[in-house]
Amino acid sequence: MFISNAYAQAAGGGTGGSLISFLPIILMFVVLYFLMIRPQMKRQKEQKAMIDALGKGDEVITAGGILGKITKAGDAYVTIEIADGTEVVIQKASVTMLLPKGTIKSI
Numbered sequence: 001m002f003i004s005n006a007y008a009q010a011a012g013g014g015t016g017g018s019l020i021s022f023l024p025i026i027l028m029f030v031v032l033y034f035l036m037i038r039p040q041m042k043r044q045k046e047q048k049a050m051i052d053a054l055g056k057g058d059e060v061i062t063a064g065g066i067l068g069k070i071t072k073a074g075d076a077y078v079t080i081e082i083a084d085g086t087e088v089v090i091q092k093a094s095v096t097m098l099l100p101k102g103t104i105k106s107i
Helices: 014-052
Strands: 061-062 067-074 077-083 086-091 095-099
Touching: 014 095, 061 077
Parallel strands: none
Antiparallel strands: 061 067, 061 095, 067 077, 077 086
16 A cells, blocks of 8 residues: 565675675784784793793892892792892792893992
8 A cells, every 4th residue: 555565685795795894803803913912922921031030149120119139049039139138038020120230239
């Protein structure tokens, strides 16, 4: 009468259309990997190698900003001398930077 019949449209596009619609999302993940994830993994690897290589006599900076010279090194903890006769025990993971030898003159 006044309302016409509604017919379903034929399925079109196929797999080519769906792949093209996912292409921007895939491209975003690739860019995210190269700009954020990969450099972060590289920094973590370098930090772990530095912590594993800590030894007696190394001069370090801790996460709290304390400068000192390592006097004893264990598996999980290191003892650092922060002043003449003053030693503190810290976790190896809290060491953030290894300084060149001779940086700290007063100890």
